[in-house]
Amino acid sequence: MNITPRQVEWLVIALLVGLVALVFQQAATDMAAQGIAPGGPYDNAAAYPKTVAVVLGLLIAAQAAVQLFGAAPPQDEDGGVPLRKLVRPAALIFIFGLYLGTLPLLGYHVATPLMLGALMVLCGLRRPLAIALPALLVSFGAAYVFEAWLKIVLPGGLFHLNMVW
Amino acid sequence: MFADALLAGLDLFLTPQSMLLTVLGVVFGLVIGALPGLGPLMGIVLMLPFAVSLPPVAAMGFLIAIAVGGSCGGSVSAILLRIPGTPLAAATLFDGYPMAQKGRAADAIGIAISASALGGLFGGVVLILTAPLLASFASNFAPPEYTMLALTGLIAIAVVSEGSLLKGLITGxxxxxxxxxxxxxxxxxxxxxxxxxxxxxxxxxxxIVVGIFAISEMASQVMGGGLNEKPDVKAVRPGFRTVWMTLKHWKNLLRSSTIGAAFGALPGVGGTISSFSAYAVAKALSKPEEGYGAGAEGGVVATESANNATVGGALVPTLALGIPGEAATAVLIGAMLILGFFPGPALFANQPDIAGGVFLVYLFSNVALLFVGILATPVFVWVLKLKKSYLIPVVLLLCAVGTFALQSSVFDLRVMLGFGLLGILLRGAGYPLAPLVIGVILGPLLENNLRRSLLISREGYWIFLDRPVSATLVVINLLLIGGATFVTMRSLRRRRQAPLVARTNDAGR
Amino acid sequence: MKTILNSAITALALSTGAAAAQDFPQRTIELIYPWGPGNAMAVSQILAKAMSDELGVSVPVISTPGAAGTKAFLTAMNKPADGYTIIDGYVAPLVLQPVLGKADWTYEDFIPLHSAFSNAFALGVRAGEDRWATFEEMMAYCKEHPGELRYTSGSRNNLPHMVTAKALQGYDCVAQNIPYSANAEGMSDLKNGVLDFGIVNVGEFQQAGDQYNILLVLSELPESAEIFGGAASITDLGIDLGLSGLAPMGWDWWMVTKDTPQDRVDVLRDVMAKALARPEVQDKIKALGFVPLKWDYDQYAEIVGPVAGQLEAMGNALKWEEEQLAKQ
Structure with missing residues (x-):
């Protein structure tokens, strides 16, 4: 199965329509409840985002018209990108997201070498030493720069693993 | 006026920290510029979290030096590998690569660095002469003028940005x-x-910027493949005589730098457009025996001096008005705001030491580029051999830890990841990302000044036409919008009438 | 290579072991500061640096602006009460926002370390202004032309706004406040005649005093009038704002959240008092137009309590201004 740029374009249009709707929904509910929806420029915080949303809505409509009636993007003719080519970037984002999510739990010194190593494997490195050594070195090096130089307290995690430099 | 600011800035600039960071910035910029796919913008984005913890002039020196080094670094890979490290160096390839093929790789890189540094210095002179003038002209600007300027910046950037105008406006x-x-x-x-x-x-x-630029770029790199390739490049050692070789093209150098600096000061026109323009002009004015396209020194001089002079030109509206011309200067403005000073006329009036300090670090970063660039070329060549399979994880780690370092906030990490996903999606659908960042930076300026104008005004929207400068800007904005609409409609109609022609044209790009 | 790894592992082990030993402080102490960078942040940084020298750990000032200072308070209150987070307790988020119903704490929800600084402000017009020469003349004009004058107090519902509204209310003068993101922008519009009057702070007056004509110093302390070149103060004009002492001024106390262990509070109190008493710290703070405050933690309730009461009593000035503007 392939995914074409035109399909991604429609996905973006759908998201943007949702964004425009969200602006109006928030103006009508949350902002109205705070008393910042009606009034002049001093009190009315909703008028400006609504104006931008209207302009955005018009632009989206024009873009949708282009996608409906204009020529297809040239990449579409080669059938787009096969889904399996998207596995790697998806895995990259997944690993990175997992890292960000578990960072407060595992702590920097546990999570970081694991993330670096996993990404290196994903990128096609296979020799264990060529993965483990750089992963540990980079992780310690970055920690040194941030903690010793920049005085940032990196997440220690459940085990309170923090360096004393 | 010019001397005052420079003198005031001398104290802030003449610290070991400022000068060392400027040199470091040049080195980092050259490295990141040389790496294919990463350019000065990415360099600034990745180092932003560090920079905002520094004193203002040292921080700006570091970031501006990355822009300077990054604008030049792309030429190394263009000349040696025939892959421009950044789009800025795409035109350098025309003559730089043939030079390398003829065994003159060292000369080509030396000339590229010398021309970059000299063009950058020329841009610095333009910056120092014009920015205070523009700032003093703008010192009478009030909310109506700023409202209109913010609109001009936004529209101009969407108009010029790569890809479709409509998509640029949407991301803006x-x-x-x-x-x-x-x-x-x-x-x-x-x-x-x-x-x-x-x-x-x-x-x-x-x-926002780390997510939308860096994360999405890493995802697209990992999709691109070639992650474990090690390009075969030989050691190159350019010498300082290449400065002399560059100076022999002094007419070309002056002309291309002027083109670069002037284009840089216009919103939306970045280094890529100026380097291509400068190359086209140089080629048109050349004699046939110079052999443009087959390894002419003048070609490298033209493109590299133009794209570095652009940095100086782009700093003019950035510092004097607080209006960014493209994504990199928008990020610089973001950095300045975090550091606690607001670019604009008030900066020149109240904190001339900061303005002068920024001028000096810009000039110094170009001097540093000349020496560091020529002496350390072997290092940048070595960097080209770095495998992407190591580079990508390291960049992602920098993104995460850097963003966390800002305010020790896990929430910021989620925001970064979210914008990374948004960036991937928008890239996939062919939307330019720069207008989004410009919109985020110009947004508060636009909304607050619009509402301020209306509050100050006793007759509603007429305030925008009552003031001469504001009225002029209104006309310019209307012309920009009108022109943009006309061009879009025409290209749409043409595409519908002859879709086949359009398709072949597009494919040829 | 191995030695580096070994020592790193030892360091890790050491740090986990040491966490059990109650040695305070062991790491960076953050000062959560409620505004964007500027003069006031520079003052806080001076004191934080001095405390850092005393403590031997760094004390970065974390600028966390948003929601009139309440975001900084919420951020600090969401961190563990372990003494590693100090709040720069400015009057606006500490007292004013709760008074306005925008925050649900009182000053009693925090443990004070020591009072920090105060800064006075004054009401001024641009230097060449010829429509009026005194505050009373301007008020007379304002009464004749309700809703016509434009001024700035920096932002909406901040302390200067409240005090200005109160002063104007006494003269039955309705004017429109214009919020600005950066002080410099507002001052530029004031100097250019786009605004009719504005609140000028000490820092701005020290930098460009000749470009303003100060009409009224919003403080009853003689020192404050002196800082503004001996301009007329509310005492001189016999204006009773119902405010005394610190109430009409900007000030801050440094504090920690409730439940912070007493021994850590003691360490911080001791160090802050020492840092503030240093002569070079005093000089640097004064050079920026701020006045270092002398009250120790035991006077917190005595000083801050009345301010809260007085601000509560004048909260209606802002409401009055809004209602009058709505009628225009």
Whole structure:
């Protein structure tokens, strides 16, 4: 199965329509409840985002018209990108997201070498030493720069693993 | 006026920290520029979290030096590998690569570095002469003028940005909406915060730019393949005589630098357009025996001096008005705001030492480029051999830790990841990302000044036409919008009438 | 290579072991500061640096602006009460926002370390202004032309706004406040005649005093009038704002959240008092137009309590201004 740029374009249009709707929904509910929806420029915080949303809505409509009636993007003719080519970037984002999510739990010194190593494997490195050594070195090096130089307290995690430099 | 600012800035500039960081910035810029796919913008984005913890002039020196080094670094890979490290160096390839093929790789790189440094210095002179003048002209600007300037900046950038105008305007509008998240200064109410206190001040600009540029770039690199390739490059050692070789093309150098600096000062026109323009002009004015396209020194001189002079030109509206010309200067403005000074006329009036300090670090970074660049070329060549399979994880780690370092906030990390996903999606659908960042930076400027104007005005919207400068800007904006609409409609109609022709044209790009 | 790894592992082990030993402080202490960078942040940084020298750990000032300072308070209150987070307790988020119903704490919810600084402000017009020469003349004009004058107090519902509204209310003068993101922008519009009057702070007056004509110093302390070149103060004009002492001024106390262990509070109190008493710290703070405050933690309730009461009593001035503007 392939995914074409035109399909991604429609996905973006759908998201943007949702964004425009969200602006109006928030103006009508949350902002109205705070008393910042009606009034002049001093009190009315909703008028400006609504104006931008209207302009955005018009632009989206024009873009949708282009996608409906204009020529297809040239990449579409080669059938787009096969889904399996998207596995790697998806895995990259997944690993990175997992890292960000578990960072407060595992702590920097546990999570970081694991993330670096996993990404290196994903990128096609296979020799264990060529993965483990750089992963540990980079992780310690970055920690040194941030903690010793920049005085940032990196997440220690459940085990309170923090360096004393 | 010019001397005053420079003298005032001397103290802030002449610290070991400022000077060392400027040199470091040049080195980092050259490295990141040389790496294919990463350019000066990415360099600035990745180092932003570090920079904002430094004193203002040292921080700006570091970031501007990255822009300077990055604008030049792309030429190394263009000359040696026939892959421009950044789009800025795409035109350098025309003559730089043939030079390398003829065994003159060292000369080509030396000339590229010398021309970059000299062009950059020329841009610095333009910056020092014009920015204070523009600032003093703008010192009478009030909210109506700033409202219109913000609009001009936004429209111009969408018009010039790569890809479709419509898509540029759409991402710009998304940026404007993102900028409204948080506490509204006028009503003191909360907008789009969904009861989350982390959102009371909106999203952090660094989390936005790191996510949207860096994360999405890494995802597209990993899709591109060739992750474990080690390009075969030989050691290159250029010498300082290449400075002399460059100076022999002094007419070309002056002309191309002028083109670069002038284009840089215009909103939306970046280094890529100026380097291609400078190359076209140099080629048109050359004699046939110079052999443009087959390894002419003049070709490298033209493109590299132009794209570095652009940096100086782009700093003029950035510093004097607080209006960014493209994404990199928008990020610089974001950095300045975090560092606690507001670019614009007030900066020149109240903190001339900061303005002068920034001038000096810009000049110094170009001098540093000349020496560091020529002496350390072997290092940058070595960097080209770095495998992407190591580079990508390291860049992602920098993104995560850097963003976390800003305010020790896990929420910022989520924002960064979210914008990474948005960036991937928008890239996939062919939307330019720069207008989004410009929109986020210009958004508060636009909204607050618009509402301020209306509050100050006793006759509603007429305030925009009552003031001469504001009225002029209104006309310019209308012309820009009209012109843009006309061009879009025409290209649409043409595409519908002859879709086949359009398709072959597109494919040829 | 191995030695580096070994020592790193030892370091890790050491740090986990040491966490059990109650040695305070061991790491960076953050000062959560409620505004964007500027003069006031520079003052806080001076004191934080001095405390850092005393403590031997760094004390970065974390600028956390948003929602009139309440975001900083919420951020700090969401961190563990372990003494590693100090709040720069400015009057606006500490007292004013609760008074306005925008925050649900009182000053009693925090443990004070020591009072920090105060800064006075004054009401001024641009230097060449010829429509009026005194505050009373301007008020007379304002009464004749309700809703016509434009001024700036920096932002909406901040302390200067409240005090200005109160002063104007006494003269039955309705004017429109214009919020600005950066002080410099508002001052530029004031100097250019776009605004009719504005609140000028000490820092701005020290930098460009000749470009303003100060009409009224919003403080009853003689020192404050002196800082503004001996301009007329509310005492001179016999204006009773119902405010005394610190109430009409900007000030801050440094504090920690409730439940912070007493021994850590003691360490911080001791160090802050020492840092503030240093002569070079005093000089640097004064050079920026701020006045270092002398009250120790035991006077917190005595000083801050009345301010809260007085601000509560004048909260209606802002409401009055809004209602009058709505009628225009």
């Amino acid at each position: 509008a998304i940026g404007l909406l993102i900028a409204t998240i948080g506490t509204d200064e006028f009503s003191t109410g909360y907008r789009f915060t969904f009861g989350i206190f982390d959102m009371l001040n909106g999203f952090h600009i660094v989390a």
